[in-house]
Each structure stands twice: as structure tokens, then as C-alpha cells.
Amino acid sequence: MNQRERVLSSVVVAVIVGYGGYVLVKTQLYDPREVLKESIRAERQNIEKLELRLGGADERVDEWRERTRATLGTDVTAAHAAFREDVALLLDRNKLTQGRRIAQRKESREKKGPREDFVELPLAVNVEGTLADLDNFLEDLAQRPYFVRVDKLELRAEHRKASGGRRGRDASADTEPQLAISLTLSTLLLPETKNVAHPTMDLEALNSPADPQTGEPVLAYAERLQEPDLTAYDEVAKVNLFKLFVEPKKVVVKTPDPPKEDKKDPPPVVKNTAPPPDPRRNAHKFVLEGVGVLDDGPIAYVINTDEPTSFPDTYRLNDEVDDGRLVLIVPDGIVVRVAASAGRHREPAKNYFYKLGDTFKQRVEVNPSEHAEIAKELSLVLRK
Known part of the structure; x- marks a missing residue:
């Protein structure tokens, strides 16, 4: 082996020994140390989370004791x-x-x-x-x-x-x-x-x-x-809905006869051109308070908001209600049928639905598409 070969052999041996030392240090010292550092970091994060969770533990225990x-x-x-x-x-x-x-x-x-x-x-x-x-x-x-x-x-x-x-x-x-x-x-x-x-x-x-x-x-x-x-x-x-209505006693007050007047020509008749009074001008005062079924049939209860301490008025089928006649009582309201109007502008009879808890003014006309079940029951009632 000449001088050149001996030098190359020495260089190769030195490289192999150096690489082996590097691998040994990395695998035996550096890598385990990094793994340990990461493990410590993860444990510290867990400790912080546990401290946050346990911070209100005493308060939660006290709350639980209050419930028990x-x-x-x-x-x-x-x-x-x-x-x-x-x-x-x-x-x-x-x-x-x-x-x-x-x-x-x-x-x-x-x-x-x-x-x-x-x-x-x-x-x-x-x-x-x-x-x-x-x-x-x-x-x-x-x-x-x-x-x-x-x-x-x-x-x-x-x-x-x-x-x-x-x-x-x-x-x-x-x-x-x-x-x-x-x-x-x-x-x-x-x-x-x-x-x-x-x-x-x-x-x-x-x-x-x-x-x-x-x-x-x-x-x-x-x-x-x-x-x-x-x-x-x-x-x-x-407001006891189960109490029977007791009609108050009527008080008759006798008024004296008007004094006799000398007969005179009657005054000329003046034709009243004012429009007729609105039969529903007080509809906003009346509220459908409840419905029920007693031994003698269904019943509806209506209160007057101007008289909050009075007993509710009671209505049964075929009674006059608002400007029409009560024809149907269902769990969530009533239906009143308003007769056809006479005169030049004649209108057909209409059926109005009064929802439980609403005022009379909030009534709506029965629409088969919106009130399918009510319209079905109504058709059976009106057919009788």
C-alpha cells in the first residue's frame, strides 16, 4: 500500500467514525432530550387546563348542594x-x-x-x-x-x-x-x-x-x-269561569206622565241622511275569555274590559253575539255567522272566526285554506 492509499484509507476511517459518533449522539442524547421537552410542554398545558376546570369546582359543589x-x-x-x-x-x-x-x-x-x-x-x-x-x-x-x-x-x-x-x-x-x-x-x-x-x-x-x-x-x-x-x-x-251567571234583579222606575200640550201642527219631517250607527263600534272592548263544555252543551265566556270585576257573559249556540249568531264553538275559539245584508248593495252571509284571547275587533273571516278544520265542522253544522 503506497502513501496515497494510506491517506485515503485514513480519511475514510475518519469520516465513518465521525458519522457514527454523530448518529450515536443524536439518537442517544439529543432526540430523547427533545422528546422529554415536548412531553413536559404537553403536561404543563394539561395542568393549566385542569387548573382552569378546577378553579370553579367549589362553587359548583355549593350549587349542587343547594339543589339537593x-x-x-x-x-x-x-x-x-x-x-x-x-x-x-x-x-x-x-x-x-x-x-x-x-x-x-x-x-x-x-x-x-x-x-x-x-x-x-x-x-x-x-x-x-x-x-x-x-x-x-x-x-x-x-x-x-x-x-x-x-x-x-x-x-x-x-x-x-x-x-x-x-x-x-x-x-x-x-x-x-x-x-x-x-x-x-x-x-x-x-x-x-x-x-x-x-x-x-x-x-x-x-x-x-x-x-x-x-x-x-x-x-x-x-x-x-x-x-x-x-x-x-x-x-x-x-274570574271564575265555572260560576253560573245570575241575572241581576231589574229595577223598575216609574216616571211621571208628561204634561199635556196644546195640539199644534206637527213639525215638518226631516229625512235623516246620517249613516246608521256602527253595530260593532265597541268590538274592541269585548274579549273571548274561554270556551268549555258543560252537561247541557258547549259554552263560550266573554268579558267586557270596561268591567274587569264583573262575571263573564256566557253564550251558547244560536245566541246573538256581536253582529251575528253563534253557530260553532271549538277548543280555540268560536264562529259567528253574519246574515246577508239587504238593500241595493246586497252582500252574502259571512262566517267569522273569533280566536280565544282576542278582542271581537280582531275577528277574521273563515277561510277554507287557512281554517280547514273549522270550515269542515262549519259545513256540517250549517248543513243540518
């Missing part, structure tokens, strides 16, 4: 029985005892979703009483500091004499009917959370001590709940 305090316990059977006893107490307090039946329905448990393991406990209540007594009961129920909901309420009037309400809200013994009341109520239970306290409502403490004057339980409010606005309940009792 508005439940009647964690045991379904015991809570269902306590709910039934509390409803019975409120019914007794409001004199709703006649024909009373309270049945516990099967509980409903959520299987998935954000409400998983939430349990609803329903009660079916059937009782007889006046609207004023029912109004009082619903007010008391609204003030209970635990979760409670009215899922269904059905009323059927039985027109016979009944005593007035406990709080004297416009309940006349001669006119307020006895109602057959059917209620479905439910309360809510929340699932227990691991390592989090689960306080619940103490009904025994809520309903005691008794008022020394009346002997009735003290219905306390929970400090966390705002006292509900009960003014709407008062309006229900004031």
Missing part, C-alpha cells in the same frame, strides 16, 4: 311517601277532603344524558272542592321549598251549592260550583355524587312548630328561594 337541599331524600320509597304525606297536609289545610284519593305512581328514572339517574316521583290526586280552595292549595304548593311540579290539571264542574274558599276570595255559596279536580304532581330526586355531601329537605322541621293561634303548620320559605309572585293566582279566583 330542594329534594326530599335519596331513598325513592321514603321520599315518595313523604311527598304524599306533604300533599295530603296541604289538601287538609285548604279543605280539599271530599272524595279525596292520592295514589303513588311508578317512579321515572333517566337512563342516560345529562339527567342520568334523576328520578321523578309522581302522584295522582283526585278530590272535590271549589275553585277558590284549589287556588289556595296551588298557592301553598308553589311556596314549598322543594322541587314540585304540576304535570296535569283537569276540572269538571258540578253545579250545586258549595262553601266558599278559606281566604274569602269572591266565593259565593249560591253561585260557586263544586269541581271534580284531577291533578298529577311530581317531585324530583337527584343522584348522590361520590365524595360530595348530599343534604336534603327535612319536611318534619319545615312543617313545625305549629302556629299557636291556628294550630296549622308554619309554611316556611327556604332562604335560597325567592318568594313566588302570587298575584296571578288571585286573578284566577276573581
Whole structure:
């Protein structure tokens, strides 16, 4: 091997040794160090996210405890029985005892979703009483500091004499009917959370001590709940759609005979050229307040906004309403038929729909394309 070959061999060996050293340093030192740096960076980001999530954990725990305090316990059977006893107490307090039946329905448990393991406990209540007594009961129920909901309420009037309400809200013994009341109520239970306290409502403490004057339980409010606005309940009792209308007694005032006058030539007849008065000039004052079905057929209730404290006027089929005749009563309104007009500009008879809650002025003519079901029922009625 000559001198040149020895030099080239030395250069090749040096290059191989240098590259091998570079690969060794990169794979054994540099790459693991970069992987470690990236892992540390990712962990720091996770820590920041966890700190953000856990920052409000104490507040959320407190909120959850406030919600569990508005439940009647964690045991379904015991809570269902306590709910039934509390409803019975409120019914007794409001004199709703006649024909009373309270049945516990099967509980409903959520299987998935954000409400998983939430349990609803329903009660079916059937009782007889006046609207004023029912109004009082619903007010008391609204003030209970635990979760409670009215899922269904059905009323059927039985027109016979009944005593007035406990709080004297416009309940006349001669006119307020006895109602057959059917209620479905439910309360809510929340699932227990691991390592989090689960306080619940103490009904025994809520309903005691008794008022020394009346002997009735003290219905306390929970400090966390705002006292509900009960003014709407008062309006229900004031405008009782189930009361029978009692026509006021007519007062006859006798006027003296006019003094006799000397006979004179009658004044000339002046033809009245003024247009006839509008029969619907007060249509904006009357509101269709409600409709219903009694034993003797359907009925409509109309209130005069100028007389808000008076009983609603009642109308039945074929009664004169507005400027026409009532021909149809449906769940969401009534239909009035206006007879054909006479004279040179004769117009055919028209049917107008009065929507529940609207004034008479807001009536619209029945259009088969917009009121298909109403037009169908109307054609059957007019065909008879």
C-alpha cells in the first residue's frame, strides 16, 4: 500500500467514525432530550387546563348542594311517601277532603344524558272542592321549598251549592260550583355524587312548630328561594269561569206622565241622511275569555274590559253575539255567522272566526285554506 492509499484509507476511517459518533449522539442524547421537552410542554398545558376546570369546582359543589337541599331524600320509597304525606297536609289545610284519593305512581328514572339517574316521583290526586280552595292549595304548593311540579290539571264542574274558599276570595255559596279536580304532581330526586355531601329537605322541621293561634303548620320559605309572585293566582279566583251567571234583579222606575200640550201642527219631517250607527263600534272592548263544555252543551265566556270585576257573559249556540249568531264553538275559539245584508248593495252571509284571547275587533273571516278544520265542522253544522 503506497502513501496515497494510506491517506485515503485514513480519511475514510475518519469520516465513518465521525458519522457514527454523530448518529450515536443524536439518537442517544439529543432526540430523547427533545422528546422529554415536548412531553413536559404537553403536561404543563394539561395542568393549566385542569387548573382552569378546577378553579370553579367549589362553587359548583355549593350549587349542587343547594339543589339537593330542594329534594326530599335519596331513598325513592321514603321520599315518595313523604311527598304524599306533604300533599295530603296541604289538601287538609285548604279543605280539599271530599272524595279525596292520592295514589303513588311508578317512579321515572333517566337512563342516560345529562339527567342520568334523576328520578321523578309522581302522584295522582283526585278530590272535590271549589275553585277558590284549589287556588289556595296551588298557592301553598308553589311556596314549598322543594322541587314540585304540576304535570296535569283537569276540572269538571258540578253545579250545586258549595262553601266558599278559606281566604274569602269572591266565593259565593249560591253561585260557586263544586269541581271534580284531577291533578298529577311530581317531585324530583337527584343522584348522590361520590365524595360530595348530599343534604336534603327535612319536611318534619319545615312543617313545625305549629302556629299557636291556628294550630296549622308554619309554611316556611327556604332562604335560597325567592318568594313566588302570587298575584296571578288571585286573578284566577276573581274570574271564575265555572260560576253560573245570575241575572241581576231589574229595577223598575216609574216616571211621571208628561204634561199635556196644546195640539199644534206637527213639525215638518226631516229625512235623516246620517249613516246608521256602527253595530260593532265597541268590538274592541269585548274579549273571548274561554270556551268549555258543560252537561247541557258547549259554552263560550266573554268579558267586557270596561268591567274587569264583573262575571263573564256566557253564550251558547244560536245566541246573538256581536253582529251575528253563534253557530260553532271549538277548543280555540268560536264562529259567528253574519246574515246577508239587504238593500241595493246586497252582500252574502259571512262566517267569522273569533280566536280565544282576542278582542271581537280582531275577528277574521273563515277561510277554507287557512281554517280547514273549522270550515269542515262549519259545513256540517250549517248543513243540518
